[in-house]
Amino acid sequence: MNNKKGQIIAFDVFFALMVFSVIVGVLVFFWYENLENKLHETEVGRMHLRASTVMDSLVSTPGQPNNWELSGDANRVGLAFDRRVLVKEKLLALVAMDYNEARQVMGLSAYDFYLFLEQDWQIVATVGTESTSARKEVVIERVVEFEGKPARLYLKVYR
Amino acid sequence: MRENQQGSTSRFTGKGFVFSLDAFMAVILLITAFAFVSYSAFQEKVDPISRLDTQRQLNDTLDILDREGKLRAFDFQEIESDLNLLLSKNIEWRLKITQYEFKRGQFEKASETVLGNASVNLSEKNLVKGKRLFLSFKEDEVEYYSTAEYWAWLK
Numbered sequence: 001m002n003n004k005k006g007q008i009i010a011f012d013v014f015f016a017l018m019v020f021s022v023i024v025g026v027l028v029f030f031w032y033e034n035l036e037n038k039l040h041e042t043e044v045g046r047m048h049l050r051a052s053t054v055m056d057s058l059v060s061t062p063g064q065p066n067n068w069e070l071s072g073d074a075n076r077v078g079l080a081f082d083r084r085v086l087v088k089e090k091l092l093a094l095v096a097m098d099y100n101e102a103r104q105v106m107g108l109s110a111y112d113f114y115l116f117l118e119q120d121w122q123i124v125a126t127v128g129t130e131s132t133s134a135r136k137e138v139v140i141e142r143v144v145e146f147e148g149k150p151a152r153l154y155l156k157v158y159r
Numbered sequence: 160m161r162e163n164q165q166g167s168t169s170r171f172t173g174k175g176f177v178f179s180l181d182a183f184m185a186v187i188l189l190i191t192a193f194a195f196v197s198y199s200a201f202q203e204k205v206d207p208i209s210r211l212d213t214q215r216q217l218n219d220t221l222d223i224l225d226r227e228g229k230l231r232a233f234d235f236q237e238i239e240s241d242l243n244l245l246l247s248k249n250i251e252w253r254l255k256i257t258q259y260e261f262k263r264g265q266f267e268k269a270s271e272t273v274l275g276n277a278s279v280n281l282s283e284k285n286l287v288k289g290k291r292l293f294l295s296f297k298e299d300e301v302e303y304y305s306t307a308e309y310w311a312w313l314k
Contacts, residue, residue, distance in 0.1 A: 023189065030196045048208045056215070084219055140212060143219035143245045150223050150245055 040136070047111060048138045051157040054106050055140040058115075059084055059153060069093035074105045086146045086153070091117065095125050102127060111157045117144075119151035134158035213250055213311050214287040220245045221291045221307055230307060231295040233258070239274045251276050252311040258303045266304055279310045286312045 063078030065071065069090045074097075079090045094102060094115075103109050112134075115127040124146070131137055137158035144153050220242060224230050229237055233256070242252060253275040259266040280286070291307045 027192055027196055034196070045208065052208055052212060059219075084222055141216065141247050143216055143223060145223050145226065150220075150227075150241070152245065 044136050044138060047136060047157050047159065048140075050108065050111070051113075051138050051140045051155055054108060054157075055142055055153070055155045058106075058155070059086070059142050059144050062087070063090065076107070077102070077105045080144075084142075084144045086117075086144050086151075088147060091125050091146075094127055097127075099128055108157060111159050113158070114156040115154070117146060117151055117153050119146055119149060124151065131156065131158040209313065210285055210287050213285070213313065214289060216246055216250065217252065217287070217289060217309050217311050218291075221309070225291065225293050230256075230291075230293050230305070233272075233295075235272055235274055242275065246311075249314050250311055251314050252309060253277065253279050255308045256305060257308070258305045260303060261301065269303065280312070283312045286310060 058077065058079045060080055060083050061076075061078035062081055063069075063074055064076040065074075068074035068077065069087075069092075072093070077090075077094060079086045079094065081087045097105075103111075103113065106113070112131065113128045114130045117124045117126075135158075137156060140155045140157075142153050144151055221230070223245075224238060224241060229241065235256070238254070238256075242254065246252060253273065255271065255273050257271045258269040260269040288308070288310045290309070293305055293307065294301050295303045295305065
C-alpha cells in the first residue's frame with residue numbers, strides 16, 4: 001500500500017464510542033448512587049448520634065434542675081434517679097409536657113420524636129407522635145428499671 | 160512505528176490485528192475504575208453508633224439483672240430467658256459466667272457456664288464485647304467472685 005495516511009473505519013469508531021459511553025454511563029450512575037447513599041447515611045448518622053445522646057441523658061440523669069418535674073421548668077430533661085432506674089413522676093411530667101417544649105428541652109428541636117416505655121408487653125407511657133410518613137427515622141432502645149421491674153424504653157427520632 | 164506490536168491490517172494476509180498493548184492498557188484502566196467505584200459502593204460498613212447501642216443494651220440488662228440479684232443467684236435459665244426477653248430481637252449474644260472461689264489465699268476457678276449463641280464469629284465487624292464483675296455473699300462473706308463476659312452482634 002502506498003497510501004501511508006491513517007484511516008478510521010466509521011463502524012469501528014461508532015461501536016467503540018458506544019461501548020465507551022455505556023461504560024462511562026454505568027460508572028457515573030454508580031458514583032452518584034453511592035454519593036446519594038453516603039449523604040443519606042451521614043444525615044441518618046447525625047440523627048442517630050443525637051438520639052443516642054438524648055436517650056443516654058434520659059436514662060442516666062435526673063435532668064436539670066434535679067426536681068424539674070415539680071417546678072415544671074426544665075432546662076434539660078432526665079428521667080432517672082439512678083443510672084437506668086426511672087422515676088414515675090418524672091415520666092408523667094414529661095408525658096404532660098407540651099410536645100414542642102419537650103422537643104426543646106430534650107435537645108431534639110430539629111427533629112420530631114416518639115418516646116414510649118414498654119413493660120410486660122404493654123405500653124406504659126408515650127410522649128410525642130408516631131411517624132406516619134417519615135423520610136428518615138432512627139430508633140434507640142434501652143433496658144431500664146421502672147417501678148422495680150425491667151422495662152424497655154424506645155426513642156424514635158424522625159424527620 | 161512499534162516493531163513488536165501489531166496493528167492495523169497485515170500487508171500479507173489482509174487480516175486485522177488488535178493493538179495488544181493498547182487493549183491491555185484500556186482493560187487495566189477499566190478494571191481500575193470499576194474496582195474503585197465498586198469498592199466505595201459495596202465495602203462492608205462498620206456502624207459505630209449501632210455497636211454503641213448494642214453495647215449499652217447489654218450493659219443495661221446485666222446491670223438490671225445484677226441489681227435484681229439474678230446474676231448472683233446463678234439461675235442460668237432465668238438469666239437466659241431475661242436476656243432473650245429484654246434485648247432487641249436483632250441482637251445475637253453469648254454470655255460466659257465464670258465463678259471463682261477464694262481458696263488457700265487465692266482465687267480459683269470453680270465453674271464456667273456459657274449461655275446464648277455458643278458460636279461467636281470473632282471477625283464479625285459489628286461484634287461488641289464486655290465484662291461485668293460481681294460478688295456473691297454467704298453469711299456476710301464473699302462466697303464467689305464472678306465475671307459475666309459477653310459478646311453481642313447484630314443478626
